[in-house]
Amino acid sequence: MQTTMSISSQEVNSANGSNYDRQSELKAFDDSKSGVKGLVDAGLLKIPPTRSKDDIPIIDLQGTTHRGEVVENVRHAAENWGFFQIINHGIPKRVLDEIIDGVRGFHEMETEEKIKYYSRDHKKPFFYVSNFHLFTGDAATWCDSFLSVMAPTRPQSEEVPTVCREILSEYSDHIIKLGFTLLELFSEALGLEPNHLRNLGCAQGLFLLGHYYPPCPEPELTLGANCHTDAGFFTILLQDLLGGLQVLHQNDWVNVSPIPGALVVNISDLLQARFVTIKPIYLVTNDKFKSAHHRVLAPKGKARISVGSFFRPFNDGIESIIYRPIKELVSEENPCVYRDTNLKEYVALRAKAVGMSGTSALDVFKVESMKALLAWAYLYVDLESNDPRKAKEPTIFKVLGVNFSGMIKDDLSNIKNICETTGEGSGKAAGRMMVIGVAE
Numbered sequence: 001m002q003t004t005m006s007i008s009s010q011e012v013n014s015a016n017g018s019n020y021d022r023q024s025e026l027k028a029f030d031d032s033k034s035g036v037k038g039l040v041d042a043g044l045l046k047i048p049p050t051r052s053k054d055d056i057p058i059i060d061l062q063g064t065t066h067r068g069e070v071v072e073n074v075r076h077a078a079e080n081w082g083f084f085q086i087i088n089h090g091i092p093k094r095v096l097d098e099i100i101d102g103v104r105g106f107h108e109m110e111t112e113e114k115i116k117y118y119s120r121d122h123k124k125p126f127f128y129v130s131n132f133h134l135f136t137g138d139a140a141t142w143c144d145s146f147l148s149v150m151a152p153t154r155p156q157s158e159e160v161p162t163v164c165r166e167i168l169s170e171y172s173d174h175i176i177k178l179g180f181t182l183l184e185l186f187s188e189a190l191g192l193e194p195n196h197l198r199n200l201g202c203a204q205g206l207f208l209l210g211h212y213y214p215p216c217p218e219p220e221l222t223l224g225a226n227c228h229t230d231a232g233f234f235t236i237l238l239q240d241l242l243g244g245l246q247v248l249h250q251n252d253w254v255n256v257s258p259i260p261g262a263l264v265v266n267i268s269d270l271l272q273a274r275f276v277t278i279k280p281i282y283l284v285t286n287d288k289f290k291s292a293h294h295r296v297l298a299p300k301g302k303a304r305i306s307v308g309s310f311f312r313p314f315n316d317g318i319e320s321i322i323y324r325p326i327k328e329l330v331s332e333e334n335p336c337v338y339r340d341t342n343l344k345e346y347v348a349l350r351a352k353a354v355g356m357s358g359t360s361a362l363d364v365f366k367v368e369s370m371k372a373l374l375a376w377a378y379l380y381v382d383l384e385s386n387d388p389r390k391a392k393e394p395t396i397f398k399v400l401g402v403n404f405s406g407m408i409k410d411d412l413s414n415i416k417n418i419c420e421t422t423g424e425g426s427g428k429a430a431g432r433m434m435v436i437g438v439a440e
C-alpha cells in the first residue's frame, strides 16, 4: 500500500494516545498530589490525553514494519472502543477531497433537479432522502442523505447524477480494497486466518451514504444523527473537518476529532454478534468487538459533509444465510451469546429497535437477553402492582397480560414470538437489560 499522507503517527499518537500509557500518567499525576492546578502552575500548554475527551485510538497502517503491532492496535481498538481512526491507509487525498465535493455537489444541486432522486424505496440502487427513519424513529434529525449501492452490483451509470457519478465509483474501488485490508486485520486480531472474514462474505455488500448536515439555526435543540449503532459488519467513514461525530465510550460522549486525510472505522452489529464471547453475564462490556453507539451533533454556521461506507451482507439469500458466532471463537469458557438468526429477522428487529433510543437490535438476539427481558418485564409487573415482594417466576403470558406502554408492549410481542419458537420461558436477570428496562 502506498503512503499518501504526511501525518506522522508519533505526532498523532502523542496527541491522542493510541499507544499511550494512561495508567502511568494517572499514577504520576496522583503521586504529584498537586491536582490540575499543579499542571497549570508547571506551565502546561496542552492538556494531557487523560483529560481529553478526544482520544479515539489512531492507527497508522504504515507506521511500523511489524504487522503484529498494527494487528494488536486494531484488536485493542475494536475491543475497547469499537471506533478508531486510520491514517496512511492508501487512499489518495485527491480522492477523499473529490468524494466530499461530490456529496456536497449533489446536495447543493438545484432543488428541482435533486427531487427527482427523492425516494423511500430502499430497493433503488441510488436515491436521496431526508431521514431514513422519519416516521419510525425518535425525533427527526437534521440531515439529508443519498444512498448508493456499490457492491456486489452498482447502479447503472444514468441512475447516478453526473455531479458524483465518477468519484463514487473511484472512491468505492479504493474503499473495497481497504475493506479487505481491514478484514485481514480483524481476522488476525481474533486469532483467525487472514482470509477468514473475507471468505465469510463480510465484504460482499457495500453501500455508500453521502450525508449533508446543513447549518442548523438551533443546533442545541436537535441532532444530526440520533444515537445508534450501525447495521452490517463494519463502516469506514470519511468526515470533513467540521467535527460533530461523537462515540459513546464508558458512558461518556467522546468527540471523534477530524484529522485531515484520516478515515474513521467502526465495528457494526453483525461483526460484534459474530465475534462475541461471554464472560459473567453481569459485565456490560463483555462482548469481544464492540458495535459502539454514536451520534452526530447538528452543525452551526456551515454545512457538514460525511461519507459512510457500510460493509454488510449481500441481500440475496436473505432468509437462507444463518448468522451465528464464529465457531472458532466459541468454547466452554466462552459460550455463544447470540442465538442463530437470519438477515430478514435481523433487519426487521433492527428496524424496531431504532425507535427505542439507546437500544441495539443485538440485545434481542442475546441468549441471556431473552431471559433478561422476561426478568425485566417481571420487574415491571411488580413495580406496576406496587408489590415487588410478590415476585414469582414470570411466564410470558403473565407479562403480556399487563398493560405496558406501546413501545414496550410491541417489543414484548417480539420477545413472545422468539420465546415461543425457542421454548425460552423464564429465567434470571442479566444486568444490562434490567438497567435498560428500569431506566426507560
Ligand SMILES: O=C(O)CCC(=O)C(=O)O
Pocket: 209, 211, 225, 230, 237, 239, 245, 294, 296, 305, 306, 307, 308
Ligand atoms: O456523519 C457521520 O459522521 C456519521 C454518520 C453515521 O453514523 C451513519 O451514517 O451511520
Ligand SMILES: [Fe+2]
Pocket: 228, 229, 230, 294
Ligand atoms: Fe452510524
